[in-house]
Amino acid sequence: SAVISQKPSRDICQRGTSLTIQCQVDSQVTMMFWYRQQPGQSLTLIATANQGSEATYESGFVIDKFPISRPNLTFSTLTVSNMSPEDSSIYLCSVVRRNYGYTFGSGTRLTVV
Amino acid sequence: EDQVTQSPEALRLQEGESSSLNCSYTVSGLRGLFWYRQDPGKGPEFLFTLYSAGEEKEKERLKATLTKKESFLHITAPKPEDSATYLCAVQVSGNTPLVFGKGTRLSVIA
Numbered sequence: 001s002a003v004i005s006q007k008p009s010r011d012i013c014q015r016g017t018s019l020t021i022q023c024q025v026d027s028q029v030t031m032m033f034w035y036r037q038q039p040g041q042s043l044t045l046i047a048t049a050n051q052g053s054e055a056t057y058e059s060g061f062v063i064d065k066f067p068i069s070r071p072n073l074t075f076s077t078l079t080v081s082n083m084s085p086e087d088s089s090i091y092l093c094s095v096v097r098r099n100y101g102y103t104f105g106s107g108t109r110l111t112v113v
Numbered sequence: 114e115d116q117v118t119q120s121p122e123a124l125r126l127q128e129g130e131s132s133s134l135n136c137s138y139t140v141s142g143l144r145g146l147f148w149y150r151q152d153p154g155k156g157p158e159f160l161f162t163l164y165s166a167g168e169e170k171e172k173e174r175l176k177a178t179l180t181k182k183e184s185f186l187h188i189t190a191p192k193p194e195d196s197a198t199y200l201c202a203v204q205v206s207g208n209t210p211l212v213f214g215k216g217t218r219l220s221v222i223a
Contacts, residue, residue, distance in 0.1 A: 006156075033210045042200065042215040043157070092156050096208045102147065104156035 006105030013112050020079045021108045023093035028073035037090040049076050083112045115140040119214035126221050129190045134217045136201030137183040145204040146184050148177050150197045191221045
C-alpha cells in the first residue's frame, strides 16, 4: 500500500490562527482526500484534491476556511484557517491506488485553545 | 443519500469471548465494503475489502462477511490487543472517497 507521511502529528493552537497540515505520498496518486474526525465521531470528508484543478468541497466545508493545495501528484496541504475550539479534531489525508485500495495518513490531532 | 450504520457503538468483551460487529449500508451502488481498525491517536489501518455478497475474508482472529445489505466482522477468542475502534466504509463508485460509519469501539478485558 502507499506510504503517507502526514505532518504535524499534533498541535495546540490559539484561536484565530491558522495551521497547515502536509501530506507526502511515496508514489504518484491522482486523487487525495482530506477527512475530519471530531472527538468520538467517524470520518467526515472535507474535500477531494486532484492535481491541477481546484479541490472539490463537501457540503458544510468552504475553501476560505479549509484551503487546499495540490502542487504535484505526491503532495498536498490542508490549511485550517481562523481556528476556533470547534475545529479541534483529527485531520486525515487519504489516497487511493489501483490494486492497493485506500490508505490513510497517521493523522494530525489539532487542539484549539 | 449513501449511509453506513454500525452497531453496537461500543462493545466490552472478556478475553476469549467471541462476538460480531455489524455494518449495514444503504447505497446507490456498492463497489466495495471496507473494514479498518483505528487505535487512539492514529489513522485507520486497513483490514479487509469485500466486493460481492457471499464473500468472506479472514485474518488471524477476524473474519469479515458480506450480504446485500450488511457486513459482519466476527472476532473469535479476542485478546486485549484487539481493543480498538473498528470502522466500516463503502465505496460507491470508481475512485470516489469512502463513506464511513461511526465505528464500534471494542474493549477486550483480560
